[in-house]
Amino acid sequence: MVVWLPRLQAPADPLVEQASEAVEAPPLTPAQAALDRAISRIGGTFDGHVGIAVRDLAARRTLHFNGLEQFPQQSVSKLWVALTALDEVDAGRLDLGEMVRIRPGDLTVFHQPIRDIVRRDGSFSADYAELVERAITQSDNTANDRILRRVGGPAAVQDFLDTHGLSSIRFGTDERSKQSAIAGLEWRQDYAQGPAFFEARDEVSPAVRRSAFEAYLADPLDGAPPVAVVGALAKLHRGELLSPGSTSLLLGTLARTRSGPQRLKAGAPEDWTVRHKTGTGQFYDGEQSGYNDIGLITSPAGRTYAIAVMIARTREPTPVRMEMMQEVVRAVVRYDEALPAVAPDAG
Template identity: 45%
Template sequence: MPFEFLSRRIRIVAGLSVLAACVPTACVPAGRQPVPPARVPITVQTTTPARTPPRPVPMPVRAQPSADLLNAVQALGASFKGDAGISVRDIDEGWVVAWEGDSPRPQQSVSKFWVAIAVMDAVDRGRLSLSDPVTVTRSDLTLFHQPIRALVGKDGYRTTIGELLRGAMTRSDNTCNDVLLWRVGGPAAINRMLSEKGVAGVKFGPGERQLQARTAGLEWRPEWAGGWGFLQARAAMTYEARDKALRRYLADPIDGASANGVTLGLSLLAQGKLLSARSTASLLTLMRSSKTGPLRLKSGLRPGWTLAHKTGTGQDLGTLSTGYNDVGLLVAPDGHRYAVSVMIASTRQPIPVRMRLMGDVTRAVIAAADR
């Protein structure tokens, strides 16, 4: 259907929604994020693929996302009861379809993806090796999910950079990630890397311990390493104090990223613009091996499709859940690639409903690609 008619149709379906579209001559260059004049629920961006070589003849009007995918993302975003952002970026054709795609939302463990890129970048530059030995001590322990904790005795636990990376990316181990974070220079180094590599719309937070403590309205204490002290301190807080802190975090997340920013980073990785070919392949292999979130984006896969992904899960307070995310690289049987991000900042919907939203986004991409 003509794109002008499609634009009118989405406005009719959504009532208050606006479709923002552009053609190559009017678009922001590939790899850069536009600044919308106002908060727009569903958006479409089209760009010329970065890998298309220049030609002396005029370029044809490029492919647009299908009406089916536009309508599906619109319907999923509008019907979900909560604050959610959705972004689908066609890596090979250059367009983006998003619902509330430019608003920053808590990343939680999605931020481990950026630490992993920093680690592999250091490997590419010869500053680190995956075989480098590391001793994890009890003072390195963090909180919440950290399977490595059981292995850390009084003399520590001897391992390698590579094994820590595996733990962080396949099991979302907070301690593994924090040890790696400080090996590559800490939060400032990650934010500097994001800026230098052109990953707009993403902000890295202060590290796992400070992030979770501040989200709860506390300041981290070294004696809390391991998690129990933090949990006891948080349990002693009043509901009102925790509610105030959580609302402050949601209003301006210190680890905030937009859904579009995350898919931009995934796209740059897939295009080989962040790491060497070998490091890119190694990282995506780890992400395809992830044990977390099997019923999130992954639940919508069809035979022959693959997903390399990273989940994130934030703190709950009563019935309110925060930072429930899944982002990844979706690859079709023919090799066509899509970066997908579903980031739920806050909701009172139960876990199966949140998982269903994520699986439905995957199903929508696949259905549109198969038509």
């Protein structure tokens, strides 16, 4: 449960780094031991399969519950698309001011506020800066997939992750392909209109739906270990993934996230800063898949923690899921309050 992740030179993967260092982990401090117990209690008493990871960026200590397993990300993966796009900006291959027109053929599935504009006006024009804003803060699937196409598709995002020592994080594929596969369907563009996707999904036989749902959860194509996710957030925070300007832009965007206000964010005191990205998967036969929130929370004193709470599957109602996530944040706040006053660290 306890993982010591010191800063190494260009680690190949957070899991490799964790495995090689765990045997030499120093003893937990009393505050760390209390947080470790809290994480274990929260994860162990939740009725569902959950992974939790918390990284104290100053202490460079990561604690986790089921944190090495692959959990479905769902829209958490939009963070990796945004990172890849901003890496393209840093390399001079993309200008965020570049304009793009979204047409009916670009629409996707599920949450996509852009669709209402396209329905009304026939198309929607925006620059890539606005699409990044919409993809992160509103979790707009169409905005995300249009950025994904511009940066080179799923392979380009996975290459970004692999290049930055995050290869245990699987990007997966675009929203249309992913959500169709989980539902036991093959994508058709007319599914992007109105209730067509839901109607088609309802026509899929229970055996096919169950098989597709279970196959996704058994080996999620967009899987990520919570330990790797908090490792990525730590790298982002300390400026190892992007230029200073792009790092600041993305952290600011994450602070404006509108989705999931009752998940991690609701557990933090008002004077804490929360920068986060949610993910929500499909619901089938009473079970929710891929219900997540990951992010960076910062105390008024400037001490920052990376948190990932990822639920693979559960039958618990939404308020119970949200309360569990809030309790993780409250445990981190209690841990922070037990620490001596020290200068913040970007580690």
